[in-house]
Amino acid sequence: MSTSCSPPEVQAGGPRIALVGTPADLAALAPLRSAYAEAGITEALLAVAAPPARSELVELAGGADAVLLVYPRRRSARTVVDGPTIGAADGRRVPIGIVPALGGGALERFATTAAGLHRRGGYEQSVALLAQRSRRYAHLAGRIRALLLPQVSADSVLWWPAEAIVRDDLVAGLGHGLAVALYVGHGRPNGWVGYGGVRAHHLAAAPAACGLVLSLACHTLSRRRTGLSFTEALVMQGSAAAALGSTTSTQHVENARWSLRLVSALAGGCTSAGDLLAAAEPDSDVSRHYRLIGDPLAPLVDAPTARIAARALTDDVVFHPQREAS
Known part of the structure; x- marks a missing residue:
């Protein structure tokens, strides 16, 4: 399909x-x-x-x-x-x-x-690819990047795996208000395992919100042993207009397949969070574990100057295909 x-x-x-x-x-x-x-x-x-x-x-x-x-x-x-x-x-x-x-x-x-x-206006749509420090997740992020690049400009894809960027720079980069941030790796109810642990409070002071945060990981929308899940907190504190998270455990292979469908839909011209999910969700069993928190019509567009600022912050982060995809 x-x-x-x-x-x-x-x-x-x-x-x-x-x-x-x-x-x-x-x-x-x-x-x-x-x-x-x-x-x-x-x-x-x-x-x-x-x-x-x-x-x-x-x-x-x-x-x-x-x-x-x-x-x-x-x-x-x-x-x-x-x-x-x-x-x-x-x-x-x-x-x-x-x-x-x-x-x-x-x-x-x-x-x-x-x-x-x-009300942002503009048309730039940047995607930050985030991956836990692991050969498996770096390989998946590399596949996602390879799927995007034939259809979007190289400048619009930010390569930010944990091997190449520390948490403080990640937080600063996301705070510029990028259209999409996609994380692959382990997750917990209170956040991402990668980057030494990313919690909602790390992103609470973001000057500009992301359009959509995709956490293709376990449990980031579970409230187990926490009052509010990571995915809920991102949206309700104003760090993102919409965020996708899983309410339970998920399998890596299923997440990998769905992540590629999501990215294919994004490269195919989806301009809102809901359009992206509707295009990628059919026939996907893993999607039943996920929920969208926030505005389903959230436009996937960068804040003004977000791409320039984010790239300047991490202009020394270089994609190494042999190392990342090995």
């Missing part, structure tokens, strides 16, 4: 998104809803006391190009939806982003961050 991105068939007026949450949750999303209106995105509101059943979500997806659902703080992401997309009755895969109702201004912070992505 092709993983290229095709423009969705939508009604006049642009994409349609269904927003689901309590009345207070929907009110907290006001900054994002304003950005949607500016971008010509049509919204449909469903005020509920609890997340809808799967059958109701399928019905919602039939009239939308994406769904954004706010779920209660006490619920884990694993129990809210079955995966990062919903199979609509017409055969489409409709992306669904979910966000926890944390209180304390967290929903407003998320909405403001996501709104900023929609």
Whole structure:
């Protein structure tokens, strides 16, 4: 099945998104809803006391190009939806982003961050490839890079494996606001194992948010022994407009196959987080372990000057194909 991105068939007026949450949750999303209106995105509101059943979500997806659902703080992401997309009755895969109702201004912070992505303008789409220090993960990241480069410019792909960059530089680089960051390696509920351990608080002071953070690793969306998972925290603290993480253990081979599908879709022209997942998700068993936290319509575009700043920070990081792919 092709993983290229095709423009969705939508009604006049642009994409349609269904927003689901309590009345207070929907009110907290006001900054994002304003950005949607500016971008010509049509919204449909469903005020509920609890997340809808799967059958109701399928019905919602039939009239939308994406769904954004706010779920209660006490619920884990694993129990809210079955995966990062919903199979609509017409055969489409409709992306669904979910966000926890944390209180304390967290929903407003998320909405403001996501709104900023929609107002970035520009067209540059950079991808940071991150890999734990391991021959296996460096090899996978090298395969991802090789898949991207025939279809995108070399300047747009940042090679940042743990063999070549330390955590402080990684954090600084991601803080410039790149379109996509993709990590392969081991994960835990509180973060990435690579780079000496990356936790959400390391990225909390980022001057600009990433569009989408993809953690192709175990457990980064699990709350086991932690109050809030790494993937949830990235979005709710404003470090990314959207983030993908797994709620449980995953197999390396399955993750590798899906990572290549995701990158193929990205190289094929996907311009939003949801489009990317919808293009890459069909027929992928591993995807059922993953959920998308954040805005499913988050544009995959760099902040102004992000690529220049990120490349200047790590201009001495060189790809060595024989060493990385051995």
